[in-house]
Amino acid sequence: MKTFNFFIIILSLLALNLVEFVLCQIPTETPKAPVNLIPTTIGTITTQPATAIPDTLAVPKGHNFAFLLYASGNQQYKCITNQWLNSGADAMLINDVNDIQQHFDPAFEVAHHYISSTPIYGGNYTWDSLLPTDNSQVVTKFVDSVNSTQSNAIPWEITAATFRKEGGRFSNTSYVLRVNTNGGISPPQDQCGVQFIDGSTTQVQYTAEYWFYEGPLPGTEQPAQPAAPSSPSKSNGHSTNSIGSSQLGWVAIVGFISVGVIIF
Numbered sequence: 001m002k003t004f005n006f007f008i009i010i011l012s013l014l015a016l017n018l019v020e021f022v023l024c025q026i027p028t029e030t031p032k033a034p035v036n037l038i039p040t041t042i043g044t045i046t047t048q049p050a051t052a053i054p055d056t057l058a059v060p061k062g063h064n065f066a067f068l069l070y071a072s073g074n075q076q077y078k079c080i081t082n083q084w085l086n087s088g089a090d091a092m093l094i095n096d097v098n099d100i101q102q103h104f105d106p107a108f109e110v111a112h113h114y115i116s117s118t119p120i121y122g123g124n125y126t127w128d129s130l131l132p133t134d135n136s137q138v139v140t141k142f143v144d145s146v147n148s149t150q151s152n153a154i155p156w157e158i159t160a161a162t163f164r165k166e167g168g169r170f171s172n173t174s175y176v177l178r179v180n181t182n183g184g185i186s187p188p189q190d191q192c193g194v195q196f197i198d199g200s201t202t203q204v205q206y207t208a209e210y211w212f213y214e215g216p217l218p219g220t221e222q223p224a225q226p227a228a229p230s231s232p233s234k235s236n237g238h239s240t241n242s243i244g245s246s247q248l249g250w251v252a253i254v255g256f257i258s259v260g261v262i263i264f
Contacts, residue, residue, distance in 0.1 A: 037101055042110045042129060042169035043067025043212065044095045051179060054146045057158045059175045063215030066173070070097040071113060071210055072104045074203035075154060075184040082193040084186035087201060088115035093127075093210065111170075113210070123162030127170055127210075136168030138212075140176050154184035154206055160218040174215040181208040 048065040059065075073091025077084045093111040094102050102108045109130055116124040116139065123141035140159035147155055156179045164171055184206025187196070196202060 037108075039095055039108060039110050039131070040133070042095070042131060042134060043069060048211070049209075053177070053179070054156070056144050056146050057156060057177055057179075059158070059177070059213050060218075063174045063213045066212050066214040067169070068209055068211045069093040069095065069111060070207070072207045073113065073205070075186075075206050076201060076203050077186045078201045079192040079196045079198055081198060082189075084189065084192050086186070089206075090114045091206075091208075121162035123159070125159050125176070127173075127176070129168050129170060131168070134168030135165065136170035137163075137165035138170040138173040138176070139163040140173075143175075148181045150182065152183065152185060153181040154208075156181060162218075164217065170212070172214040173212050174218055175213040177211040177213075178208050179211060182206060184208075 043066065046065075046067050049068070071091040071093045073089060075086060076088040076090065078087040079085075091113045092104055092109040093113060094104060094108045095110055096102055111130055112128045114126055114128075116126045118124070119141075120139045121141075123139040125140040125142070127138050129136050138161055140161050143158045143160050145155040145157035156177070159176050159178075161174050161176075164173060184204050186204065187202060192198075
């Protein structure tokens with residue numbers, strides 16, 4: 001009986017090892033987003049939200065709301081002589097954070113936002129498309145900002161395009177608003193030079209909405225042409241200005257004098 005039980009145990013162990021071996025041979029893949037959910041375009045929200053925009057951030061006339069994107073990333077700060085300096089930003093953007101089927105994952109990210117180290121015509125706020133069928137890019141420069149509606153968030157701001165790369169959604173972008181920000185503010189001032197040594201950098205997570213407007217590249221709009229001065233109307237090459245009664249009187253007097261000279 002003991003020998004029988006021993007063989008049963010051995011066979012059970014062999015069976016378990018065999019099952020484990022078979023399972024290890026089955027290839028496993030990282031879960032991917034369903035094909036029908038993978039974004040094929042940038043900016044699916046094309047109606048401007050009802051969020052009140054301060055006058056300081058008002059986009060000039062002639063530039064229209066095109067779409068918005070949701071961003072999640074980091075604001076970068078550098079400690080210089082006991083002062084925090086914003087040294088850049090890096091964020092990924094998706095079409096709709098309110099869609100439960102989307103989230104900040106490479107499968108759903110449609111654009112990359114960062115601060116370029118080499119300005120283009122004075123701008124270094126950069127947005128690159130991440131879609132394989134869209135090669136567009138827009139670079140903007142800072143225009144103005146206002147404090148966020150939340151005390152622990154970076155300011156709202158407006159930037160103007162200085163460069164646009166053709167080939168997709170960002171090709172006609174003229175202005176970009178950063179609104180509805182959360183987080184991203186620098187660490188406490190007293191930590192710079194104490195907890196963080198001079199020259200060190202740190203990153204602070206933030207989220208925001210970026211609103212994209214389309215129109216002429218700022219600075220290239222044609223100014224309104226002044227109205228041309230009015231000129232007397234002409235008919236058959238001759239002026240048709242009317243002759244006043246006083247002018248007719250002088251004509252008559254000159255005529256009488258001329259007749260008198262001829263008679264005498």
